[in-house]
Amino acid sequence: MKKVEHTLETLPPLTKAQEDNLKRLAAMPDDEIDHDDMPALTDTQLAEMQRGRLYRPVKTQITARVDADVLAWLKSQGKGYQSRMNAILRDAMLGSK
Incomplete structure (x- = not known):
């Protein structure tokens, strides 16, 4: 399988569908959205999660x-x-919060 990478500038436009x-x-x-096709996270994955690790505020x-x-x-x-x-x-x- 070929790996495809995009930036915001190179993303293809959304289709009508x-x-x-x-x-x-x-x-x-x-509560009405079906999440059945999304695999559950393991305890290890949950323990390793870091909130906002990739977030970079605008300077x-x-x-x-x-x-x-x-x-x-x-x-x-x-x-x-x-x-x-x-x-x-x-x-x-x-x-100060």
Whole structure:
């Protein structure tokens, strides 16, 4: 079997039948959708699941003013100071909920 890979840009358009099927499914209540053809996950698979592992938030470029000593400290940790800054801000954001 030949492996086929697509990006969002190279996906073929949906057929009319596929569009109709998606609309029909979207209109159904979740408890009425037949999942019988979907194999059940094993206990091992469930234990190894990681939520959002492949999720990558959209990045927005900004200009921000930070204290010189804060920037020096971030840069002193090595490459990736902007990613570290983002991680610190994310931790603060999640901790404030």
